[in-house]
Amino acid sequence: MSICAFIFDLDGVLTDTAEYHYQAWAALAKELDVAFDRQDNEQLKGVDRMGSLQFILDKGGLQLTASQKHAFADKKNRHYQQLIAHMSEADLFDGVHDLFAQLKQAGIAIGLASASKNAGMVISRLGISQDFDYVADAAKITQGKPHPEIFLTVAQALGAEPAQCVGVEDSLAGLQSIIDAGMQSIGIGDAKVLEQAQWIYPHIKDLQLATVLKQAAN
Ligand code: G6P
Ligand code: MG
Numbered sequence: 001m002s003i004c005a006f007i008f009d010l011d012g013v014l015t016d017t018a019e020y021h022y023q024a025w026a027a028l029a030k031e032l033d034v035a036f037d038r039q040d041n042e043q044l045k046g047v048d049r050m051g052s053l054q055f056i057l058d059k060g061g062l063q064l065t066a067s068q069k070h071a072f073a074d075k076k077n078r079h080y081q082q083l084i085a086h087m088s089e090a091d092l093f094d095g096v097h098d099l100f101a102q103l104k105q106a107g108i109a110i111g112l113a114s115a116s117k118n119a120g121m122v123i124s125r126l127g128i129s130q131d132f133d134y135v136a137d138a139a140k141i142t143q144g145k146p147h148p149e150i151f152l153t154v155a156q157a158l159g160a161e162p163a164q165c166v167g168v169e170d171s172l173a174g175l176q177s178i179i180d181a182g183m184q185s186i187g188i189g190d191a192k193v194l195e196q197a198q199w200i201y202p203h204i205k206d207l208q209l210a211t212v213l214k215q216a217a218n
Contacts, residue, residue: 096204
């Protein structure tokens with residue numbers, strides 16, 4: 001099946017914001033006296049804000065009221081927004097401009113499927129907002145990753161059948177979302193974590209578009 005859309009995750013795929021999410025969650029976990037390391041964080045990548053907070057609370061055996069949870073989620077978000085405040089076009093990962101140019105040249109649509117409510121701000125700071133044919137609104141997604149809703153929403157908006165789409169993710173939850181959406185999958189990061197992906201590259205700049213398109217068509 002020939003590919004007509006590439007649907008990207010943002011944090012950890014196009015820029016290093018996955019690290020900032022980790023730092024902000026780690027600070028909150030410390031405040032709550034819950035042990036939380038990078039291995040725990042792998043489970044959180046791609047997971048929405050309240051789901052991520054719940055993971056930390058469950059890990060610490062903590063029970064909070066809904067309003068306490070919202071207060072802690074807001075606190076993490078304020079910290080995260082401080083961490084991304086200095087971001088600029090220089091923070092776009094190497095290789096993204098080239099990849100987008102190649103996709104455009106090939107007539108392949110570009111979509112964004114980020115669970116982050118800060119995604120609009122981040123892509124604007126990176127100077128790539130205009131490159132996307134469609135950007136999912138995380139606030140309108142009712143079932144977060146690993147549910148396939150967000151990838152399917154973007155595919156539908158682009159007028160592409162799932163099988164004609166390639167999803168690109170750095171997270172386990174996001175990869176599951178792509179697979180359950182019936183799309184072809186690229187993992188960016190550690191091959192041991194992302195072993196279920198059809199193609200795995202350590203970094204977005206390593207992605208071999210010609211190879212993917214050739215193999216995806218078979
Ligand atoms: C992405 C990130 C997660 C983050 C989630 C929600 O999926 O991978 O780490 O928790 O977005 O982000 P937000 O900016 O809305 O809190
Ligand atoms: Mg990610």
